[in-house]
Amino acid sequence: MTMLPSPYTTLDLEGVRTFLASLPAIAARLGGTPEAWQVREVSDGNLNMVFLAHGPHGGVCLKQALPHVRVDPSWKMPLDRTFFEAAYLRAIFPHVPDLTTECLHFDPHQFILIVPALSEHTVLRTALMAGTFYPSVAAHVGEFVARSTFATSLLAEPFETVMNRRICFARNQTLTRITVDLVLTDPYHDHPRNHWADPHLTSIVAALRASAAVQARIDSLRLRFLSTPQALLHGDLHTGSVMTTGADTRIIDGEFATFGPIGFDAGLFIGNLILNFFATPDRAAQSVHLDMIQTFWTTFKKQFLSLWQNRETAQDRSELYYATTDKSTQNFEKSLFMNEIFHDMCGFCATEIIRRIIGYAHVADFTILADPSTRMERQKAALLFAKDCLEQKKPLKSLADFLELLQQNMSAR
Amino acid sequence: MTMLPSPYTTLDLEGVRTFLASLPAIAARLGGTPEAWQVREVSDGNLNMVFLAHGPHGGVCLKQALPHVRVDPSWKMPLDRTFFEAAYLRAIFPHVPDLTTECLHFDPHQFILIVPALSEHTVLRTALMAGTFYPSVAAHVGEFVARSTFATSLLAEPFETVMNRRICFARNQTLTRITVDLVLTDPYHDHPRNHWADPHLTSIVAALRASAAVQARIDSLRLRFLSTPQALLHGDLHTGSVMTTGADTRIIDGEFATFGPIGFDAGLFIGNLILNFFATPDRAAQSVHLDMIQTFWTTFKKQFLSLWQNRETAQDRSELYYATTDKSTQNFEKSLFMNEIFHDMCGFCATEIIRRIIGYAHVADFTILADPSTRMERQKAALLFAKDCLEQKKPLKSLADFLELLQQNMSAR
Numbered sequence: 024m025t026m027l028p029s030p031y032t033t034l035d036l037e038g039v040r041t042f043l044a045s046l047p048a049i050a051a052r053l054g055g056t057p058e059a060w061q062v063r064e065v066s067d068g069n070l071n072m073v074f075l076a077h078g079p080h081g082g083v084c085l086k087q088a089l090p091h092v093r094v095d096p097s098w099k100m101p102l103d104r105t106f107f108e109a110a111y112l113r114a115i116f117p118h119v120p121d122l123t124t125e126c127l128h129f130d131p132h133q134f135i136l137i138v139p140a141l142s143e144h145t146v147l148r149t150a151l152m153a154g155t156f157y158p159s160v161a162a163h164v165g166e167f168v169a170r171s172t173f174a175t176s177l178l179a180e181p182f183e184t185v186m187n188r189r190i191c192f193a194r195n196q197t198l199t200r201i202t203v204d205l206v207l208t209d210p211y212h213d214h215p216r217n218h219w220a221d222p223h224l225t226s227i228v229a230a231l232r233a234s235a236a237v238q239a240r241i242d243s244l245r246l247r248f249l250s251t252p253q254a255l256l257h258g259d260l261h262t263g264s265v266m267t268t269g270a271d272t273r274i275i276d277g278e279f280a281t282f283g284p285i286g287f288d289a290g291l292f293i294g295n296l297i298l299n300f301f302a303t304p305d306r307a308a309q310s311v312h313l314d315m316i317q318t319f320w321t322t323f324k325k326q327f328l329s330l331w332q333n334r335e336t337a338q339d340r341s342e343l344y345y346a347t348t349d350k351s352t353q354n355f356e357k358s359l360f361m362n363e364i365f366h367d368m369c370g371f372c373a374t375e376i377i378r379r380i381i382g383y384a385h386v387a388d389f390t391i392l393a394d395p396s397t398r399m400e401r402q403k404a405a406l407l408f409a410k411d412c413l414e415q416k417k418p419l420k421s422l423a424d425f426l427e428l429l430q431q432n433m434s435a436r
Numbered sequence: 437m438t439m440l441p442s443p444y445t446t447l448d449l450e451g452v453r454t455f456l457a458s459l460p461a462i463a464a465r466l467g468g469t470p471e472a473w474q475v476r477e478v479s480d481g482n483l484n485m486v487f488l489a490h491g492p493h494g495g496v497c498l499k500q501a502l503p504h505v506r507v508d509p510s511w512k513m514p515l516d517r518t519f520f521e522a523a524y525l526r527a528i529f530p531h532v533p534d535l536t537t538e539c540l541h542f543d544p545h546q547f548i549l550i551v552p553a554l555s556e557h558t559v560l561r562t563a564l565m566a567g568t569f570y571p572s573v574a575a576h577v578g579e580f581v582a583r584s585t586f587a588t589s590l591l592a593e594p595f596e597t598v599m600n601r602r603i604c605f606a607r608n609q610t611l612t613r614i615t616v617d618l619v620l621t622d623p624y625h626d627h628p629r630n631h632w633a634d635p636h637l638t639s640i641v642a643a644l645r646a647s648a649a650v651q652a653r654i655d656s657l658r659l660r661f662l663s664t665p666q667a668l669l670h671g672d673l674h675t676g677s678v679m680t681t682g683a684d685t686r687i688i689d690g691e692f693a694t695f696g697p698i699g700f701d702a703g704l705f706i707g708n709l710i711l712n713f714f715a716t717p718d719r720a721a722q723s724v725h726l727d728m729i730q731t732f733w734t735t736f737k738k739q740f741l742s743l744w745q746n747r748e749t750a751q752d753r754s755e756l757y758y759a760t761t762d763k764s765t766q767n768f769e770k771s772l773f774m775n776e777i778f779h780d781m782c783g784f785c786a787t788e789i790i791r792r793i794i795g796y797a798h799v800a801d802f803t804i805l806a807d808p809s810t811r812m813e814r815q816k817a818a819l820l821f822a823k824d825c826l827e828q829k830k831p832l833k834s835l836a837d838f839l840e841l842l843q844q845n846m847s848a849r
């Protein structure tokens with residue numbers, strides 16, 4: 024008798040229990056009997072069902088794709104996104120085992136992914152909104168971006184390995200389409216998915232759309248996003264994709280994984296720090312954000328360059344970059360590479376800020392500002408900062424310049 | 437009864453006749469009876485077996501992959517390269533039906549590709565070496581590069597279409613490996629595959645390898661080749677891949693097809709014109725080469741920009757580039773795009789010149805210079821021009837600057 028895989032069904036709490044019980048390795052990790060497991064739903068994102076299950080020995084997190092957007096059942100969506108999240112974890116986990124979760128199980132028929140539960144961890148956005156600033160989390164995320172992107176780039180691997188991975192992730196088109204439309208297109212022209220809270224923002228939206236410099240930069244960023252496969256990206260690295268205890272940080276939710284410019288991951292992360300920066304009521308607390316951005320970039324850069332350096336002296340280095348042995352040439356090449364990432368980061372950071380205020384999916388951060396006019400003023404300042412970023416005639420030279428631009432836009436309010 | 441496909445066998449002349457006779461559409465195109473067909477071998481490249489067959493109605497060209505490099509049976513090679521040549525023709529033929537050959541048949545078991553025979557056409561390299569300069573051929577190749585690359589780029593198609601094509605051609609790894617190694621790596625360090633005729637060239641080879649600027653540019657070109665999938669490239673657009681009657685020009689031999697920077701196709705083509713320029717005994721004839729390069733670039737640019745313009749006004753334009761309606765912004769974006777292609781063209785042109793003189797596969801052009809010392813002087817001049825190109829601190833601004841550099845290097849001899 025051949026066992027046919029069961030057809031896809033969306034699991035409820037009891038379905039989750041039964042499913043976990045059917046997997047011996049997972050059941051053993053939880054311990055005890057299935058009836059005694061605590062199972063609860065924790066879905067809070069836009070797309071998927073997420074459950075946590077705990078037993079006497081440990082806990083797991085089960086994520087299942089729905090055939091539609093979770094928060095909008097009329098928006099149909101293929102189920103395969105969980106496949107790409109599992110593939111992403113498998114590709115990067117060996118390089119960042121301390122900074123993400125392991126794929127414990129993936130079911131290709133039910134589109135279910137199981138990873139260890141992060142029971143002590145808080146979502147970074149939630150922490151920031153509560154005014155809790157963990158000093159090390161920005162360094163952790165910098166490490167994560169450096170190690171996950173370096174390892175999947177042509178600097179670390181022969182191109183055949185890279186191309187085979189690109190072949191896999193080039194199929195993640197539904198979610199890439201969402202990024203192209205929601206992040207890099209819709210906010211820049213009239214579209215029913217756009218919305219913003221306060222009519223006072225409308226004039227800034229109009230100014231963004233009227234700016235030839237903004238439009239040109241957006242077109243070029245969209246093109247770069249789609250045709251610069253430097254490394255495997257997380258693809259949705261906002262502060263809701265980071266869970267931390269302060270001492271331990273894990274990146275979750277890699278279903279948007281795609282090959283692209285490294286500055287995209289970096290830009291999304293600092294873009295979300297900056298959204299929180301503008302949403303923070305207590306101005307004194309805002310220096311923490313500047314420190315976090317500084318720490319993130321410094322750590323990323325240091326770690327990426329040190330991985331590159333090790334590659335040069337390693338016996339099994341990739342075939343790239345062995346033409347040059349001259350130190351100053353190597354450093355020149357590296358600085359060009361870093362400048363390119365930095366320039367992309369500034370651009371994609373700006374697009375993230377804009378789309379999170381006037382696009383389809385906003386961030387919760389501004390809700391902590393109770394006074395509607397303060398909230399509007401801060402959103403305005405954030406948008407003007409993003410506009411400034413996109414309108415730079417020449418790439419900003421350094422992080423110091425970037426942070427200065429940020430502070431100017433904040434003080435103007 | 438299931439017909440199993442016959443296992444792969446390398447066809448001889450009679451095998452070709454039998455194979456063609458088994459295909460009704462091909463047999464009809466040739467006309468008459470198979471016994472009366474004229475079949476001959478015309479293989480002159482490095483890799484494959486090529487046959488021409490003529491009947492009373494018409495002719496076809498049959499190309500079959502060998503399990504090794506034709507000119508070096510010890511160099512084993514997978515057969516699937518013919519698949520990629522067929523796939524390339526299928527992708528681009530609708531856009532350049534007058535500038536390439538149609539794929540009439542592809543056999544995935546025998547790795548055989550059949551296209552119409554070009555009976556009146558001469559290989560461009562052969563014509564140039566004979567001192568025959570067709571005035572229109574450079575314009576034809578410029579048209580070809582413009583139309584084939586534009587049509588397969590993100591400017592013309594939604595990204596899903598582009599990505600699905602990238603998935604297909606990202607499998608063409610054996611031939612991409614050859615480009616990476618033979619064109620973009622080996623010449624720049626000691627490798628047994630390198631060779632050059634005259635020991636007087638050795639000092640220039642040493643100077644190339646000692647130049648930090650050259651090494652840095654080569655590293656960056658290699659990385660760009662592998663991570664800038666702007667469009668589907670021919671991948672091997674030298675003057676041996678162009679057949680012409682003067683009035684009619686066809687691009688053949690697209691087995692190296694890969695997604696990459698458009699400047700790669702352009703650079704290979706003008707690199708081979710420049711090799712012939714340096715190999716031309718009659719200095720008076722050399723102004724023709726300058727005209728050809730000028731015509732190629734001008735035609736390419738004009739045609740590419742006009743396709744882009746049509747996309748902007750078309751109803752079904754791709755989703756890209758609709759943010760901007762401001763004319764001057766559009767022109768600014770276009771000029772940036774063109775500058776990037778131009779800069780890539782200059783770099784890849786230089787790598788082609790270098791590898792064709794000191795790498796594995798040389799060009800025949802210099803054999804028309806009977807005097808060994810003249811030949812050596814001209815090869816030296818070509819290498820020094822290529823070195824100059826690679827060492828430019830800032831991108832050359834215009835084709836005029838490029839041509840001036842070329843003439844300076846020629847007059848220095």
Ligand SMILES: Nc1ncnc2c1ncn2[C@@H]1O[C@H](COP(=O)(O)OP(=O)(O)OP(=O)(O)O)[C@@H](O)[C@H]1O
Pocket residue numbers: 065066067068069070071072073075084086124138139140141142146263264275276278
């Ligand atoms: N491994 C885990 N351990 C504990 N909680 C988790 C884990 N993974 C996710 N969660 C919780 O579930 C929530 C939703 O997870 P996730 O962000 O992966 O879902 P999503 O629907 O894909 O979200 P999005 O719409 O942002 O893509 C998280 O915000 C977090 O609170």
Ligand SMILES: Nc1ncnc2c1ncn2[C@@H]1O[C@H](COP(=O)(O)OP(=O)(O)OP(=O)(O)O)[C@@H](O)[C@H]1O
Pocket residue numbers: 478479480481482483484485486488497499537551552553554555559676677688689691
């Ligand atoms: N359609 C055609 N009609 C007539 N002759 C052709 C045609 N295609 C190819 N030829 C002849 O066959 C020769 C070899 O063809 P082609 O360049 O495609 O082979 P190849 O082995 O792949 O070469 P390379 O090593 O350069 O890749 C050409 O130089 C040309 O003389």
